[in-house]
Amino acid sequence: MAKVAPLTKIVFTVIVSLWAMLLESPQALAALVAGEALLFAAARVPAASYKAFGSLGFFAALLVGMQYALGASLEFSIAIGLRMVAMTGSFILLFAATRIQDLTAALVRQLKVPQEYAFMFTATLRFIPDFFAEIKAVQEAQACRGYCFGGSLIKRLKNYLTIVQPLVLRAITRSETMAMSLELRGFGRGVTGGYGTSIGLAGADYLALAGMAIGTVAIGLVRFSF
Amino acid sequence: MDDKGQKMTQVEKTGGQTRWLAITALFLTIGVILRLVSPSIAGITPNWLIAMYCLAILIVKPGWKKAAGIGLVAGVVSVATSKAIFPYANLVSEPVGAVVCALIVSLPVRLTIIRYVIPAISTVASTLASGLVFITVTKLVMSIPMSVYLFGMLPVVLTVASVNCVVAQVLYYPAARLFTGKDVDPTKEGKQ
Numbered sequence: 494m495a496k497v498a499p500l501t502k503i504v505f506t507v508i509v510s511l512w513a514m515l516l517e518s519p520q521a522l523a524a525l526v527a528g529e530a531l532l533f534a535a536a537r538v539p540a541a542s543y544k545a546f547g548s549l550g551f552f553a554a555l556l557v558g559m560q561y562a563l564g565a566s567l568e569f570s571i572a573i574g575l576r577m578v579a580m581t582g583s584f585i586l587l588f589a590a591t592r593i594q595d596l597t598a599a600l601v602r603q604l605k606v607p608q609e610y611a612f613m614f615t616a617t618l619r620f621i622p623d624f625f626a627e628i629k630a631v632q633e634a635q636a637c638r639g640y641c642f643g644g645s646l647i648k649r650l651k652n653y654l655t656i657v658q659p660l661v662l663r664a665i666t667r668s669e670t671m672a673m674s675l676e677l678r679g680f681g682r683g684v685t686g687g688y689g690t691s692i693g694l695a696g697a698d699y700l701a702l703a704g705m706a707i708g709t710v711a712i713g714l715v716r717f718s719f
Numbered sequence: 720m721d722d723k724g725q726k727m728t729q730v731e732k733t734g735g736q737t738r739w740l741a742i743t744a745l746f747l748t749i750g751v752i753l754r755l756v757s758p759s760i761a762g763i764t765p766n767w768l769i770a771m772y773c774l775a776i777l778i779v780k781p782g783w784k785k786a787a788g789i790g791l792v793a794g795v796v797s798v799a800t801s802k803a804i805f806p807y808a809n810l811v812s813e814p815v816g817a818v819v820c821a822l823i824v825s826l827p828v829r830l831t832i833i834r835y836v837i838p839a840i841s842t843v844a845s846t847l848a849s850g851l852v853f854i855t856v857t858k859l860v861m862s863i864p865m866s867v868y869l870f871g872m873l874p875v876v877l878t879v880a881s882v883n884c885v886v887a888q889v890l891y892y893p894a895a896r897l898f899t900g901k902d903v904d905p906t907k908e909g910k911q
Contacts, residue, residue, distance in 0.1 A: 552802040587799075617747040617748050668745055
């Protein structure tokens with residue numbers, strides 16, 4: 494996976510979702526999910542990504558239970574759950590196997606996404622670990638002061654607000670520094686190409702893209718012929 | 720030392736071409752994290768991402784085109800972190816929600832009492848628009864039974880709208896005060 498260009502990975506993510514939509518039987522969808530799991534192993538992604546992929550199973554089970562309880566057939570409910578795992582799993586794989594700067598470069602240079610929106614997207618993902626650490630720090634600070642989390646529905650919502658408020662206020666303060674830093678680097682003034690990364694397609698990418706095209710045609714033929 | 724020709728340039732605290740970008744990205748990050756870590760309350764997970772982009776729109780007051788862009792980014796982020804049946808529906812629903820919020824924020828409201836609760840009103844409208852579009856697209860694309868749509872999905876949209884309304888109203892005034900560096904007075908009409 495490391496040798497494949499980010500654009501190929503983006504196309505793969507969309508194609509897997511398309512396959513998940515086209516496939517109907519739970520067996521075929523299970524095979525798609527199994528294929529994704531194999532790619533996870535082959536890509537040697539960080540342990541957190543396996544955990545995220547695994548947790549999808551839990552939510553899929555909830556989804557299947559809800560669909561079934563509300564009158565859908567068991568086969569349909571299982572197919573819905575597997576579809577969700579296949580679609581979301583491909584995104585987890587994309588983000589686990591691609592560097593953020595490569596993703597930004599592919600979005601701006603190859604997919605012609607406006608730089609500011611590509612930046613917004615990748616910055617959102619980039620700051621997730623930082624804010625996770627801040628949430629933990631806020632929770633620990635509140636625990637030190639004897640704040641107790643839990644209780645009724647309203648109390649829980651209130652608890653969350655006590656965490657969100659400092660985070661939001663910190664984000665506003667941080668945005669000033671971030672904006673200044675962006676402007677000092679000439680962001681948004683036509684200064685492009687500063688990603689310092691090669692994202693061009695190579696032989697392996699063309700091979701993968703051809704394989705995906707053949708797979709899509711084959712699945713489409715099977716889906717609409719029978 | 721000759722000080723002639725030197726002049727001090729004062730930079731507004733709220734100024735800058737990219738502050739809206741930075742603040743929106745950071746708010747979306749908070750939304751993603753809260754969405755990931757929030758436990759399901761009575762089977763419903765609050766969609767913090769909508770509350771956060773509404774808050775960003777309320778603070779930076781973008782035009783509808785820029786708001787659609789913010790919504791599209793929120794949609795892509797939602798697709799990537801979704802636990803929904805059809806994650807791609809977010810690509811339609813979030814831009815709709817963001818544009819609704821931006822349009823409400825840009826309305827010339829004269830009644831002071833209404834201006835006080837604009838954060839709540841815009842967030843409720845935005846969540847309802849986004850949620851209804853999301854569940855309708857999901858229902859149509861995935862052929863979800865009507866019983867699931869009415870009794871499984873619709874109540875979630877209404878609950879999330881009420882939660883987001885409280886979140887946006889509570890967070891808006893302190894956040895706007897910090898952003899602008901001065902008190903935000905809803906009794907004064909127009910941009911502050």
